Amino acid sequence: MLYELTGVEKVLGGRKIFEIPAFSIRSERIYSLTGPNGAGKTTLLKILAFLDRPSTGQIRFCDRMVPQVESELLELRRQVVMVDQSPLLFTRTVAANVGYGLKLRKVPSAERRKRVIEALELVGMEKFLRTEAHRLSGGETKRVALARALAIRPKVLLCDEPTANVDSENQRIILDILAGINRREKTSILFSTHYQSLEQQLAHSSLHLQHGRLSESQINDVFDAELIEHDNEQAFCRLAGKAILRLPRRLVPEEPFFTVRIEQEKIRLATEEEPARTAGTPVTGRVVRVEESSGAIRVGVDCGIVLHLTLSGRLYAEQPIPVGASAVIIIPDDAVRCLANNGSRDRG
Amino acid sequence: MELLRDSMYSAILLLIHLDAETLFIIWVSLKVSGLSTLIASLIGIPAGLLIAQSTFPGKRFVLTCLNTLLALPTVVIGLVVYAFISRRGTFGSLGLLYTQEAMIIGQVILIVPLVTSLTIAAVSKLDKRYRLSAMTLGADRLQTALVIFSEARFGIFAAVIAAFGRVIAEVGIGMMLGGNAKGFTRTMTTAMALEYDKGEYVLAVALGIVLMSIAFAVNLLFQFFQGRTRTDAV
Numbered sequence: 001m002l003y004e005l006t007g008v009e010k011v012l013g014g015r016k017i018f019e020i021p022a023f024s025i026r027s028e029r030i031y032s033l034t035g036p037n038g039a040g041k042t043t044l045l046k047i048l049a050f051l052d053r054p055s056t057g058q059i060r061f062c063d064r065m066v067p068q069v070e071s072e073l074l075e076l077r078r079q080v081v082m083v084d085q086s087p088l089l090f091t092r093t094v095a096a097n098v099g100y101g102l103k104l105r106k107v108p109s110a111e112r113r114k115r116v117i118e119a120l121e122l123v124g125m126e127k128f129l130r131t132e133a134h135r136l137s138g139g140e141t142k143r144v145a146l147a148r149a150l151a152i153r154p155k156v157l158l159c160d161e162p163t164a165n166v167d168s169e170n171q172r173i174i175l176d177i178l179a180g181i182n183r184r185e186k187t188s189i190l191f192s193t194h195y196q197s198l199e200q201q202l203a204h205s206s207l208h209l210q211h212g213r214l215s216e217s218q219i220n221d222v223f224d225a226e227l228i229e230h231d232n233e234q235a236f237c238r239l240a241g242k243a244i245l246r247l248p249r250r251l252v253p254e255e256p257f258f259t260v261r262i263e264q265e266k267i268r269l270a271t272e273e274e275p276a277r278t279a280g281t282p283v284t285g286r287v288v289r290v291e292e293s294s295g296a297i298r299v300g301v302d303c304g305i306v307l308h309l310t311l312s313g314r315l316y317a318e319q320p321i322p323v324g325a326s327a328v329i330i331i332p333d334d335a336v337r338c339l340a341n342n343g344s345r346d347r348g
Numbered sequence: 349m350e351l352l353r354d355s356m357y358s359a360i361l362l363l364i365h366l367d368a369e370t371l372f373i374i375w376v377s378l379k380v381s382g383l384s385t386l387i388a389s390l391i392g393i394p395a396g397l398l399i400a401q402s403t404f405p406g407k408r409f410v411l412t413c414l415n416t417l418l419a420l421p422t423v424v425i426g427l428v429v430y431a432f433i434s435r436r437g438t439f440g441s442l443g444l445l446y447t448q449e450a451m452i453i454g455q456v457i458l459i460v461p462l463v464t465s466l467t468i469a470a471v472s473k474l475d476k477r478y479r480l481s482a483m484t485l486g487a488d489r490l491q492t493a494l495v496i497f498s499e500a501r502f503g504i505f506a507a508v509i510a511a512f513g514r515v516i517a518e519v520g521i522g523m524m525l526g527g528n529a530k531g532f533t534r535t536m537t538t539a540m541a542l543e544y545d546k547g548e549y550v551l552a553v554a555l556g557i558v559l560m561s562i563a564f565a566v567n568l569l570f571q572f573f574q575g576r577t578r579t580d581a582v
Contacts, residue, residue, distance in 0.1 A: 049484055070489070078486040088477040091499055101485035152485065
């Protein structure tokens, strides 16, 4: 276990922010942390970064009790790094900023230089090596702050709203970087985000903090997957030990066990006009549930796993599929995201 | 107006024909004030950084005390230090009375609270994220303090300049602990007081103008350094 929290409470200004009786966070995973404003997401991240202490309770980090003494915290703090929601760079050059953590760790200057350039290349900011940090735009500052954190190759990366106040291009870049370092470096990542946002697709698990309680929310659209067979073009995977899904080979990681996340809003019903084979993976199943909610029809299709698709009332009227009927649904390629399990078999 | 015109004229003459005596007076002023500022900065800046960054019971009380000490009259400092270093005082045997060292001791006491409280003000104004960024990147307490110092350096420089301005212009400590001994502890301000006592108003004001010119030059120098660090940073 990466973190084990027992009886952790935080009281700020006489108000109890949260109370976590027992909670574990596994290593080498990406966790998203959602919750309303003021729920204590940032405070929790600061506690996990050892920058703040809980009012009561104990934390174990990598099976070691987190000490209360400041001088002993330094060693733990050097394995974890937190990137602020609106990070500040030091009044120095970009290179000096990114190299700062390495300098503190007494990394020799030649090696330091190499790692600074590597980290900047990772975030696509290598051209700004000699630029004074405060001349950068908001999105660039965020990317350099991320490079500054990644340069030290932390065991754990904690990001507070990594894509808040960032344009969509920079958002995509940041998300790709996070997914990439989790896959390559096996860095554990925990990031806070708005509920149901784009970047939630990135996470292996979703944590939710509300009314002072932390819960691991049930994600209905995440499945354990096993690679059964593949060629250069396509791969066949078994989801949740049942349904067989055909996916383009490029989407599937190079390991037998992984996690698949399906964005159910994108699932379509195969119609007669649309040949089923062109748009994505067709899956045949049996309708097990039909519900009406605010004008739209939600149809549950059991194809080994139950997937839901949403149809407009008009479309459903044209092509009614009653419970028990057989239906062909299409899972578009862009609705599927595979996440590496980094070696472990189950997704936890 | 005549007084001022004559004084200006004398001041210009004084600056043109800098005689050895005037030069020595200026040198003593700069040396004593410079060393006091240096020592006070070495004490006040770390103290300010420490106080600003830590939370401890009674912090508010410490801040109130520091602010009160800003209003400490030089005469009171003169009297207290005199009590310690006069022949019958605790440190009487060191023979410090009426020396430049005695003046420095008094001046350091005068400006340590100033440097400390202005440093605290400069650091408190600084964004807390600088400290957290340094810590999360693995800085220990000293390394964090260095980051804070570096980011707050303009404010801290201003504190040092203000402290220098305070001591180069003060007269009470110079008189009481230095004694205005010609060729030893006479500074520009004590010389001015003396000329005034003698009725030499023109010379007194002329010395005043010289003092202001030097203060201006020193500030220009500081600004040059500050400007350069800012340009480095920009």
